[in-house]
Amino acid sequence: MxxxxxxxxxxxxxxxAPPRAGVLIAVLVVSxxxxxxxxxILSVALRDLSxxxxxxxxxxxWLTSGFLLTMAVIxxxxxxxxxxFTPRQVFLASLTLFGxxxxxxxxxxxxxxxxxxxxxxxxxxxVMIPLLMTSVMRLVPATKRGATMGTISIVIAVAPAxxxxxxxxxxxxxxxxxxxxxxxxxxxxxxxIGAVWMRLDSETRRVPLDLLSVLLSAVGFGGVLYGLSSIxxxxxxxxxxxxxxxxxxxxxxxxxxxxxxxxxRDDRALLDLRPLTVxxxxxxxxxxxxxxxxxLGASSILLPLYLQTVLGTTTFVSGLAVxxxxxxxxxxxxxxxxxxxxxxxxxxxxxxxxxMAVSLCLFATLGEDSSVGAVVGIHxxxxxxxxxxxxxxxxESLSSLPDHLYSHxxxxxxxxxxxxxxxxxxxxxxxxxxxxxxxxxAPDASGLSIAFLVAAGIGVLAFGTSLFMxxxxxxxxxxxxxxxxxxxxxxxxxxxx
Numbered sequence: 413m414x415x416x417x418x419x420x421x422x423x424x425x426x427x428x429a430p431p432r433a434g435v436l437i438a439v440l441v442v443s444x445x446x447x448x449x450x451x452x453i454l455s456v457a458l459r460d461l462s463x464x465x466x467x468x469x470x471x472x473x474w475l476t477s478g479f480l481l482t483m484a485v486i487x488x489x490x491x492x493x494x495x496x497f498t499p500r501q502v503f504l505a506s507l508t509l510f511g512x513x514x515x516x517x518x519x520x521x522x523x524x525x526x527x528x529x530x531x532x533x534x535x536x537x538x539v540m541i542p543l544l545m546t547s548v549m550r551l552v553p554a555t556k557r558g559a560t561m562g563t564i565s566i567v568i569a570v571a572p573a574x575x576x577x578x579x580x581x582x583x584x585x586x587x588x589x590x591x592x593x594x595x596x597x598x599x600x601x602x603x604x605i606g607a608v609w610m611r612l613d614s615e616t617r618r619v620p621l622d623l624l625s626v627l628l629s630a631v632g633f634g635g636v637l638y639g640l641s642s643i644x645x646x647x648x649x650x651x652x653x654x655x656x657x658x659x660x661x662x663x664x665x666x667x668x669x670x671x672x673x674x675x676x677r678d679d680r681a682l683l684d685l686r687p688l689t690v691x692x693x694x695x696x697x698x699x700x701x702x703x704x705x706x707x708l709g710a711s712s713i714l715l716p717l718y719l720q721t722v723l724g725t726t727t728f729v730s731g732l733a734v735x736x737x738x739x740x741x742x743x744x745x746x747x748x749x750x751x752x753x754x755x756x757x758x759x760x761x762x763x764x765x766x767x768m769a770v771s772l773c774l775f776a777t778l779g780e781d782s783s784v785g786a787v788v789g790i791h792x793x794x795x796x797x798x799x800x801x802x803x804x805x806x807x808e809s810l811s812s813l814p815d816h817l818y819s820h821x822x823x824x825x826x827x828x829x830x831x832x833x834x835x836x837x838x839x840x841x842x843x844x845x846x847x848x849x850x851x852x853x854a855p856d857a858s859g860l861s862i863a864f865l866v867a868a869g870i871g872v873l874a875f876g877t878s879l880f881m882x883x884x885x886x887x888x889x890x891x892x893x894x895x896x897x898x899x900x901x902x903x904x905x906x907x908x909x
Contacts, residue, residue, distance in 0.1 A: 562749025580731020635661025709836025
């Protein structure tokens with residue numbers, strides 16, 4: 413950021429929020445909650461879907477990991493979208509895509525069409541998350557961001573956490589298609605309300621969309637996640653192809669990163685990577701990735717499988733078992749945000765990471781004789797730990813950036829969240845399949861225990877990383893100062909909406 417730009421940014425941080433800021437944020441939060449709920453709503457239905465659609469568990473789990481993967485591919489483009497189009501235009505496009513995907517999924521005659529509907533749903537959801545975070549950073553003063561981000565944590569964390577509960581309740585009395593039919597009216601209502609209320613002053617500018625970057629991003633994330641998910645099916649001799657897919661994906665991501673560094677010199681990057689030169693942002697980013705691996709991979713996928721496969725509970729009971737933890741995560745959102753505003757991230761994140769590591773280690777000790785009550789207690793401990801981490805990490809990461817990098821920082825953060833969730837899902841399901849004694853590869857007690865042990869290792873790694881958190885949020889100097897981020901390639905146009 414140039415010196416002339418710093419006073420303006422500082423003034424914006426301390427300025428009072430616009431009169432309608434609360435209404436705009438409420439519209440975004442409610443819409444995002446409905447959309448993100450669909451990340452994990454099918455997790456308790458994987459066994460039923462596997463039987464009903466005639467596909468193995470390692471394939472049907474793509475209804476969840478494919479949703480996350482699509483978001484990871486689309487989210488890097490949102491940095492471009494939020495600069496090129498108004499928040500109103502982005503919001504309406506997001507809800508329209510999500511509603512269309514929900515309709516396709518509800519009507520799907522088989523697995524392929526259902527997966528296509530989930531992909532379209534994910535395209536709409538992917539755009540909403542960076543829009544929500546960027547709008548909060550621009551509408552809310554720095555001294556109140558923690559509490560507001562606490563509300564957003566209800567969306568980003570609680571929605572996927574309670575997804576299995578909602579899905580279990582629907583599946584216990586209705587068919588899996590009703591998971592989409594009940595969501596569709598909510599999506600339409602959110603679209604109508606947003607069309608009326610979503611008016612936000614913003615600057616837009618004509619920036620080019622680098623199609624090669626889009627292709628490299630899609631091949632990179634797609635190759636890595638497809639390969640990881642396919643490794644679990646090594647019994648059919650496809651392990652070599654799976655590892656080739658992983659290698660191609662990693663090389664594509666490396667090429668993507670190199671191209672972004674080159675393009676950002678002329679302010680033409682699809683995803684500006686300069687936030688990665690900020691220490692506070694990088695540490696928070698790593699912890700967020702580890703957190704989402706455990707939240708979406710272990711809590712939302714492995715736990716329902718354990719409850720239904722090993723303990724023999726119904727989908728409704730397995731959904732209820734994770735409800736207390738999900739509610740705790742939601743209730744702690746704003747209080748933890750206020751504590752962050754007062755004390756900073758470090759005093760919250762370290763004990764939170766410790767609780768996450770301990771709870772995942774305890775999950776690894778569960779067996780066929782464990783009680784549902786023990787599962788609920790450990791899950792509550794896990795969610796309490798995640799609550800102490802979620803809001804501080806999101807706020808710390810974005811608050812360390814200057815205003816002109818908010819959209820790209822939120823896109824990087826949201827991308828890593830979804831990649832980590834999909835990566836965690838693929839790794840844990842693969843570990844459960846490889847560790848099972850069942851010749852069919854269906855997860856059993858021994859396989860799930862190994863998968864939870866892998867998750868416990870990730871929890872311990874997160875605790876070690878949390879020790880690098882700074883004591884108070886700080887504004888870091890961003891690398892490549894004056895390299896073009898403040899000098900747009902073309903005059904910005906201020907628009908309302």
